Amino acid sequence: MAQPTISTQDIGILDGAWMLRRYLKEAGFPEVELVDTPGYPGVWASIDVGAPKTIASYGFYDSRPVGDRPWTYRPFSAALVAHPEHGRVIIGRGASSPKGPLVSWINALEAMIKTGSLPVNVMLLFEGEEIKGSPHYPAMFEAYRERLATADAAFTGGMTQAGSGAVSVNLGFRGFLVLELRVSGARWGRGPNQKPLHSSLKNVVDSPPSRLANVLASLTDAQGAPRLEGIDDPILPPSAEDLSLIDDLLGRFGEGGVAGAVGLGSIPALGDLTGRELLMSYLYSPSVNINGLYSGYTGPGTEVFTVPEVATARMDLRLPPGLTCEHTLKCLREHLDDHGFEDVEIEVLADHDWSRTPVDSEIVRAVVDSYRARDLDPTIWPYKGGGGPWSLYRSELGMPLMNGAGLGGGGLRDAGDEYLIVDGNEKVAGIVESQKSQIDIVERFANM
């Protein structure tokens, strides 16, 4: 945690990759190697103990940036301090995600390797660009595809308890399409071309940012709900298993508890949906999100006044079951062309299709059984969380996928003073119990 690994700011990633390579060698993996990419390297490790079953494991070692919210301790101090609620914690950017959980998983594997008790063969393929949207994971996955395809399940141990001690199991991930929409005068053939024009000419010149506003306004209404023709067509209706899980969730949360459960808290839902309607929308509706919007001068105060020559929207679209990135891109391109925006560029930055693992898969049962054996009743979601490249193990190779399971945890992953719980308390497991729970899951899976 003292080693920064911030991929989006080019800080410390190669040191982090090298450190991770050493950890894996020291843990006893006979095969460990850095994986070259056009960006930052991945790390591959493998151990074959001649077991009947094999697990493949996704992971990442880059953290979010330090951010601009206040820290009491330096973000890379790895300070061991007393937390008012959770006992001793380690403070640091990445403590709760990904570094605490990742190293906990490596430690659990090391314990099994060193004691000769590892009951499965293991392949790890970790990346250093998750926070960037995993632009190169698909290529790394492709490079190891034949070997990964021999695994029986994809599983990554971790520390997944909420501060309340609650655990959940996510069977599915929505698709995730990251792209930039760009209006440029050069491509449009109108408005400022290679450089901005003085804004005193605005009344006689076309405007890229005004055009972008009109493009974006055509994609969603003023609330942000998508109006992209055809996007809903391939969306799958909830399966019988989904409907049963949804009934379980509603029974657990109550109609009024859905907003809190999905993470909205007290913020009113789009369309003021509540209860089952809100849950169904959360699980089965697509989103068209603007996560970054920029054109012209974006610094403090006012500045030189220009008509900018380029305007850009960074977007991410979350795609429910059945809706592929390919179909979505086709709808988007057709929408733009149909609305006279043929010149607007789409640059795909990342694309990960949806995946769903059946609830009765061995790896899912191993996780659920392990939690229940420790008197924890997991919330089982048919789909939840962000989609990502881990879905490849299910969507491309067809193996059941549990991306992150195990006790223990931390908090404040977006804010200052991010922490990892060390000793644990009556609600949340500490580091040692976390590793034991991960080993328990692996052993249950091996013995099924």
Next chain:
Amino acid sequence: MAQPTISTQDIGILDGAWMLRRYLKEAGFPEVELVDTPGYPGVWASIDVGAPKTIASYGFYDSRPVGDRPWTYRPFSAALVAHPEHGRVIIGRGASSPKGPLVSWINALEAMIKTGSLPVNVMLLFEGEEIKGSPHYPAMFEAYRERLATADAAFTGGMTQAGSGAVSVNLGFRGFLVLELRVSGARWGRGPNQKPLHSSLKNVVDSPPSRLANVLASLTDAQGAPRLEGIDDPILPPSAEDLSLIDDLLGRFGEGGVAGAVGLGSIPALGDLTGRELLMSYLYSPSVNINGLYSGYTGPGTEVFTVPEVATARMDLRLPPGLTCEHTLKCLREHLDDHGFEDVEIEVLADHDWSRTPVDSEIVRAVVDSYRARDLDPTIWPYKGGGGPWSLYRSELGMPLMNGAGLGGGGLRDAGDEYLIVDGNEKVAGIVESQKSQIDIVERFANM
């Protein structure tokens, strides 16, 4: 030119103000003082030689930022080098605007003061925040209003020749309204509130940037032409004097030369206007410009994926004769309210009303006569250039206004290697000739 004065980046402004104060004292002004503002100080200077006529003079001492385009010489080296076309030049950010022209004007005044030949009384009120949109000039102007009101004309000497040697006279300035439009979840009562939400919630939460896109799309069409109801109502039709000047301009440029003359070059005009139509649109139509647009993450690459809680558009509106900032703001507020955008905030950052000086004013005639005496035939524009606080001298105090006149010049004010021509050549006057031409204008005005 070795002293940076970049108001938008808080670099060197106080040093620049102090240096300017010293220059003015050394030039012989008996009254020189810094003028306190909530931002950077202005500089006031005054000399009363008991002349029948008095001129008041606007000026500014802050420059644009260094920018990201390449420089051959360091931007504050003030290097004296040979230019392939213009002979010796001084290189530096601010060389062509404002530092060369400003110091040339002060030198011209110093020459008249020191030789006892100053034929008018002079008041100078300079600011250090022009590049920021002059947020505090109106308050400074108000503080000196009674004294400024005693002037007969507002005049600022300078270096205004184009690289071809051509000179122009601008009789009018459009109004200039700078504002921010802001959509915030907190004020809207929907969407992310104090901080962003993870974008995996986007399909069940309202989106400030999508709302902003819809707001902006309601203000202009996809080309950028305004559709703000009522904004055109108070716009004045061209006067007989304007129509005569427009005929002169068209005769000078030819129908095909208007695009080049207004500064569009080869860029197609909004609506593909040409000739007289283009010129009339340039002079008499309002603009609604987005000069800065930002929301969420605007740095390089992709980043944490969120639904941003705030989205902002920086806008500047150029207002033709008759259209006040007050009326424009009223139209904008009504438009937003009528379209269901009551919560969208408007923050006014700067507002300067239009002004127009008659072509037969003494100060205009002094400038035109001086140019013609040197065999230069000035292009006379009824309105041109950016509006700004100099218009106050005309719109508030009713005096004729010539903001910048005199031979000499430089170039590349937006780019690297900005320069000021030192010795001059067959096309453009050098520094000495520049100062002589400014003195000639002042003397012609005094003798009318």
